[in-house]
Amino acid sequence: xxxxxxxxxxxxxxxxxxxTVFLDSKYVSGISRTYPKFCKSRxxxxxxxxKGVVQAFLDRDEANLQATRYYFPLNVGKKHWVGICxxxxxxxxxxxxxxxxxxxxxxxxxxxxxHLHMLPYIVRLSTRAVGSAEPxxxxxxxxxxxxxxxxxxxxxxxSVLLMCSHAVYGIEACxxxxxxxxxxxxxxxxxxxxxxxxxx
Numbered sequence: 001x002x003x004x005x006x007x008x009x010x011x012x013x014x015x016x017x018x019x020t021v022f023l024d025s026k027y028v029s030g031i032s033r034t035y036p037k038f039c040k041s042r043x044x045x046x047x048x049x050x051k052g053v054v055q056a057f058l059d060r061d062e063a064n065l066q067a068t069r070y071y072f073p074l075n076v077g078k079k080h081w082v083g084i085c086x087x088x089x090x091x092x093x094x095x096x097x098x099x100x101x102x103x104x105x106x107x108x109x110x111x112x113x114x115h116l117h118m119l120p121y122i123v124r125l126s127t128r129a130v131g132s133a134e135p136x137x138x139x140x141x142x143x144x145x146x147x148x149x150x151x152x153x154x155x156x157x158x159s160v161l162l163m164c165s166h167a168v169y170g171i172e173a174c175x176x177x178x179x180x181x182x183x184x185x186x187x188x189x190x191x192x193x194x195x196x197x198x199x200x
Contacts, residue, residue, distance in 0.1 A: 023072040035114035057126040083163035094161035095142040119200035147177040
């Protein structure tokens, strides 16, 4: 996901998406491992989260501003990838799904449980807010009118395209990604990966 972040900031440096973050695998794997311990904790408001889970939410930019949206890919049922957008200001998680017929909303939400339950506490921690009351759980939105594909081999790339389009142009742009563009985007990804490696 660092490659995606690099691509967006390289090609669209003046856009408002500068306050968006693409979370890496440390967050996704870390929050899954932390969830059982979090559920057992009696004092969730004082729960200590691993650095890999909270760091991106604590970071601030040069203007001392925190990101407002966070993106990460989520694997559902070990056979389908969706893009996830966490909007901390709205308290909402948007599921960017390129094959909405594959799983029900309930199934998708079940895979989001760790994020739904822990993110409100992580966001509270990142804002240094103090309180013992249980924070409001994030809502879930799963638009059904986004660009759809049928080939499961393409859902990984498509989920990345949906996240990029959403980050830069908004939800409307996610309705106009054709399957024909996947091949070209795949080629571009190879070139971009090489360019990114050269900058490291």
